Amino acid sequence: MWDLAFFITVLALFQVMSYYGQKTKRHRAYSNACIPPTVEETDIVFKGSDGITEEQIRKILVKRFPYYRSLQENLQQTFLKRLRSFMSEKTFIIKDDEGFKEMPVLVSAAAIQLTFGLSQYRLPFYKYIRIHPEEYFAEHAFFTVLAGNVQGNIITVAWNQFLKGYSDFADGSNVGLHEMSHALYIQKMVIEEGYAKDFCRNYNQLLDYSKLAYKTEIDGQKNLYSEYADSNLQEFWAESVELFFEKPAQLKQQYPEVFKAMKLLLNQDPEQTVNPVSEVNMPWQEKLKKLSGFVWMKLLNGPYQI
Numbered sequence: 001m002w003d004l005a006f007f008i009t010v011l012a013l014f015q016v017m018s019y020y021g022q023k024t025k026r027h028r029a030y031s032n033a034c035i036p037p038t039v040e041e042t043d044i045v046f047k048g049s050d051g052i053t054e055e056q057i058r059k060i061l062v063k064r065f066p067y068y069r070s071l072q073e074n075l076q077q078t079f080l081k082r083l084r085s086f087m088s089e090k091t092f093i094i095k096d097d098e099g100f101k102e103m104p105v106l107v108s109a110a111a112i113q114l115t116f117g118l119s120q121y122r123l124p125f126y127k128y129i130r131i132h133p134e135e136y137f138a139e140h141a142f143f144t145v146l147a148g149n150v151q152g153n154i155i156t157v158a159w160n161q162f163l164k165g166y167s168d169f170a171d172g173s174n175v176g177l178h179e180m181s182h183a184l185y186i187q188k189m190v191i192e193e194g195y196a197k198d199f200c201r202n203y204n205q206l207l208d209y210s211k212l213a214y215k216t217e218i219d220g221q222k223n224l225y226s227e228y229a230d231s232n233l234q235e236f237w238a239e240s241v242e243l244f245f246e247k248p249a250q251l252k253q254q255y256p257e258v259f260k261a262m263k264l265l266l267n268q269d270p271e272q273t274v275n276p277v278s279e280v281n282m283p284w285q286e287k288l289k290k291l292s293g294f295v296w297m298k299l300l301n302g303p304y305q306i
């Protein structure tokens with residue numbers, strides 16, 4: 001029996017290593033294809049959360065981030081932990097001669113808000129977060145002025161527009177959440193396609209309902225979304241996220257299937273502001289414990305008993 005247990009353990013380990021090996025290889029291939037951002041002498045570069053204490057982060061969130069303020073205490077702790085972990089893997093490039101600690105903290109907080117119900121929240125493909133003080137010209141399209149965009153492995157936002165998004169938390173417009181939604185889509189549906197299986201399945205279900213809602217909006221039968229969301233289904237997704245967090249009651253009332261599918265996908269209910277996470281994610285240590293317990297139970301009681 002012990003030989004069999006050893007064999008199964010080695011096999012399982014091999015499978016896990018091969019799975020993560022393939023996933024890492026894929027990440028690397030996509031990252032290598034990206035052009036790194038140009039950093040000018042006048043830019044301010046923050047690496048991770050260096051120089052920003054946990055207490056400073058907490059104060060910034062309390063002052064400026066309503067989503068965090070509403071959370072119950074233990075979830076605020078989780079939010080802080082996730083935020084620091086997210087920031088530690090990013091390089092922040094501030095295109096200004098004056099930078100504020102609020103910039104990397106709050107832009108990262110938008111990503112944590114969006115992914116708070118998910119177990120994988122770091123968006124590891126995105127190594128760079130670039131912050132312009134105001135709207136900026138697009139690199140890929142002449143004379144196009146942007147409030148935010150996602151290109152290669154860089155997420156860019158205009159700080160004035162970002163702050164505007166969080167100054168009114170119920171107008172359905174939030175450039176931080178909008179850009180993070182594009183990034184989350186690419187991370188899960190493109191880079192991790194075939195790995196983030198639950199997310200991909202739930203996203204495709206949402207897409208079915210979104211297509212119907214999209215048509216209703218384009219036909220002018222309803223008018224919850226902006227004209228920009230009517231550009232294509234990717235913009236419709238990003239705006240659905242903005243509405244989900246900022247106008248949940250309206251989204252639920254006008255497009256109940258979209259709202260329900262978003263809740264499932266993000267594992268959050270934005271109307272439950274104190275405790276928005278629908279199903280508590282199990283840390284990997286507990287998952288492993290549960291899995292090993294299951295293997296041992298099968299070995300001792302199951303058909304493999306010899």
Ligand SMILES: [Zn+2]
Pocket residue numbers: 178182234235238
């Ligand atoms: Zn967009």
